[in-house]
Amino acid sequence: MNKRYLYLILISFLVAGIISLFASSAPDGLEKVAEDKGFIVQALEYPFRTLMPDYLIPEVDNEYLAAVFAGIMGIVIVFLFVYFISRAIVIRR
Amino acid sequence: MHIPDGFLNPGTSTSLIGVALGVGVYAISKIKQKFFAKQKKQVLVTPEGMEMGGRTVTKLTKYGREKIFKMASAGAFIFAAQMFNFPVAHGTSGHLLGGVLAAVLLGPLAGMLVISIILIAQSLFFADGGLIALGANIFNMGIVGAIGGYYLYQFLKKYIKKILPAAFVAAWVSVVIASAVASLELAISGTISLGTVLPAMTKIHALIGIGEGIITVLVLWGLKFREKADE
Numbered sequence: 001m002n003k004r005y006l007y008l009i010l011i012s013f014l015v016a017g018i019i020s021l022f023a024s025s026a027p028d029g030l031e032k033v034a035e036d037k038g039f040i041v042q043a044l045e046y047p048f049r050t051l052m053p054d055y056l057i058p059e060v061d062n063e064y065l066a067a068v069f070a071g072i073m074g075i076v077i078v079f080l081f082v083y084f085i086s087r088a089i090v091i092r093r
Numbered sequence: 094m095h096i097p098d099g100f101l102n103p104g105t106s107t108s109l110i111g112v113a114l115g116v117g118v119y120a121i122s123k124i125k126q127k128f129f130a131k132q133k134k135q136v137l138v139t140p141e142g143m144e145m146g147g148r149t150v151t152k153l154t155k156y157g158r159e160k161i162f163k164m165a166s167a168g169a170f171i172f173a174a175q176m177f178n179f180p181v182a183h184g185t186s187g188h189l190l191g192g193v194l195a196a197v198l199l200g201p202l203a204g205m206l207v208i209s210i211i212l213i214a215q216s217l218f219f220a221d222g223g224l225i226a227l228g229a230n231i232f233n234m235g236i237v238g239a240i241g242g243y244y245l246y247q248f249l250k251k252y253i254k255k256i257l258p259a260a261f262v263a264a265w266v267s268v269v270i271a272s273a274v275a276s277l278e279l280a281i282s283g284t285i286s287l288g289t290v291l292p293a294m295t296k297i298h299a300l301i302g303i304g305e306g307i308i309t310v311l312v313l314w315g316l317k318f319r320e321k322a323d324e
Contacts, residue, residue, distance in 0.1 A: 004316050005166040012173035023178045024186035029297040030094045032185040039285050044099035046220040053220045078172040083165040089121050
């Protein structure tokens with residue numbers, strides 16, 4: 001276990017909990033260009049219902065908490081995904 | 094820069110899924126070699142040194158264990174950082190793509206895999222970035238951003254000699270190039286003409302790239318990244 005990387009995980013949770021509050025809700029680069037040039041209408045709905053669309057947990061009423069929980073869940077999901085996928089691909093013989 | 098479904102035509106998106114799968118499988122088979130050591134387990138050894146009933150066992154090396162932990166925590170961090178949209182000019186925001194950061198910390202292939210897993214999770218759980226467009230997103234951010242960014246970083250380091258400035262420039266260029274590649278995919282799909290989309294995309298991402306560079310440098314500095322210890 002590398003201590004410095006443990007701090008990185010800690011900071012990730014901090015980012016999810018606090019900094020995401022101050023995140024800009026303006027469209028990102030690609031969305032903005034798509035809006036300006038008019039091809040945003042071509043975007044399709046996502047083909048199935050996801051757990052946390054738009055980084056919000058729909059079951060939570062408070063928008064701040066919905067975002068924080070979605071962020072924390074995302075971090076845990078990505079950590080476990082990377083961890084177990086990497087382990088699985090190396091352990092298979 | 095997560096492309097939703099519908100922006101790319103089926104031909105473009107499926108061929109990019111193929112490319113992403115190919116590079117992904119190659120990356121897995123490559124990094125796998127370092128994670129493992131075959132150990133010979135001897136059951137019986139005679140005093141003369143003759144072995145009987147020996148069999149080889151593959152075991153995760155210490156390097157492999159540490160590397161997997163690093164990959165997972167770097168992935169968790171990049172995911173968290175991607176949620177943080179910072180404002181750039183006129184009603185536009187941007188966020189970290191993390192390709193250069195992941196590749197500098199973990200090496201190009203492991204970095205590409207981590208970015209790909211993040212993109213898959215974002216698509217499946219958060220509906221950020223399309224499903225059929227996943228191949229294109231992995232191509233833009235994982236292959237162009239992480240692998241391309243890594244070799245650019247190595248190239249720059251030869252001339253600049255310092256890690257942080259080289260990483261900053263590589264991060265900036267990787268975002269701009271990724272946006273140009275995304276524009277190219279849109280143009281090939283017939284969504285919009287290259288002449289319209291390319292200047293608009295690269296202009297905005299030249300600003301977003303500055304944020305990418307700053308975050309990349311801050312994290313590398315915070316981890317007191319040194320070349321020898323990693324990769």
